[in-house]
Amino acid sequence: MKIIVPMAGRGSRLRPHSLTVPKPLIPVAGQPIVHRLVKDIAKVLNQPIEEIAFVLGDPAWFGDNVVSSLKALAKSLGAKASIYRQDQPLGTGHAIMCAKPSLTGPAVIAYADTLIRADFDLDAKADAVIWTKKVENPEAYGVVKLNSENNITELVEKPENFVSDQAVIGIYYFKDVAVLKEKLQEVLDENVMNGGEYQINDGILRMMAEGRIFKTGTVDEWMDCGNKTVTLETNTRMLGFLKADAEEQLVADSLELINSKIIEPCYIGENVKLINSTIGPNVSVGNNCVFENTTVKNSLIQNHTSIKSANLDEAMIGNHVKYNGDFTKISIGDYSVLE
Known part of the structure; x- marks a missing residue:
């Protein structure tokens, strides 16, 4: 299993704290956000992690100290660390493709601006799993549309009419991530852009159109770290979980x-x-x-x-x-x- 972590963004909503430290490296409950995220994903997967690929931004911002921190994180999980760079902010799909050499075999893709608490098994029948959280106001999120077999058939951004209450949280599992790589390459070659960026959803929708089976993996807790207010809320919630776990x-x-x-x-x-x-x-x-x-x-x-x-x-x-x-x-x- 591999974990792919796109984390090239500057985190402008968390300024001034992200002016000197990349947002994924800002600590919550004593550990950098990206460290907690990767460790929690590894715990959910409950299987050996072969490689963790990090997609970073400008080396002047994501420098040697960041790289050293991420390599130490991978080593602590018994995994190889691969470091890639996204030179331009061209979207989620583009960020993933910056790690093209690592896009083979089973993999989880996780964007490093959120934390989770989850306990579920990956569906062996699924070609892919999109991790979701049940929300009270789905009109404020991107949500999944499900058919009678609970397969995901569509991704709907901020629906005006009710589609489902399962919000996409930015973590995905692919039985063979090379299939996503193929579809995202098509998106790049055809210059398919939304909002001026290449999006992961366009690759996913092409996989669905070919009949690939997408399932949901519902997390118990989804905690954002987008700005000061929600980061403090996440810190409070995480401290409560850690005290109850008594593992740290x-x-x-x-x-x-x-x-x-x-x-x-x-x-x-x-x-x-x-x-x-x-x-x-x-x-x-x-x-x-x-x-x-x-x-x-x-x-x-x-x-x-x-x-x-x-x-x-x-x-x-x-x-x-x-x-x-x-x-x-x-x-x-x-x-x-x-x-």
Whole structure:
């Protein structure tokens, strides 16, 4: 099994945090988004992962540190890491085709801006599986249309009339991804574009037209990381899941508490110091941070940051930040100073 991860986008909706760190590398509950996504997919597949192919953008943005992080992720799962580049933002289908040498055999394609919780078996009869989530407002999503045998027959974007309540979440399984490669090559050769981009859906629809069987794989939880607000919501939900699972150490042994307390669930990284402070619930803190005379809840704070005399709620703070003030709902990027 292979996993293909297109992740070349800049993540403009998550600025200022994505100005210095590519969005898939921003940590949620202590781990980068793409790390959690790939590990969760591997857990659902429950079979050996042979290769993980990452499609990155400009090397000036997705540099050596990003590549090293992704290679370490693949190695931790016993897989080979392949690195490809998408030089132009020409759509989801184009991004996949940038990894053309890896598009053989069974594979999962997953776009790195979402997290999941799922427990299902891949349908052995299916040529492909589109992972979906049941939603209350399907008119706001791209959804699948099903026939009487629960095969997917159509993909409908933001339907005005009810089609189904199964929203497409951006994760796909192909029994042989080379078939998708063939169809996407046709899309590129014929210059079939939607919104000025080459889309994965156009390749999928050509597979359906040939009678390929598409099934749904419904996830239990689908968590977005598109902007600051939903990323904080995802951090809160993920912390709750991790605490219930009890599979990860959420608070590092190096934590130093001085007249302070933690209200679970929280993730606390290495070498964090709390002085006269209360952290939690639903807070993720990176490594080498210091909090003094501060209360923080429902927030996400990255590495090497110092916060003093603050009362924070729904805050997202980047790396190497110094903050001392009375604001609450804030969004601060890397290397900022507020005193």
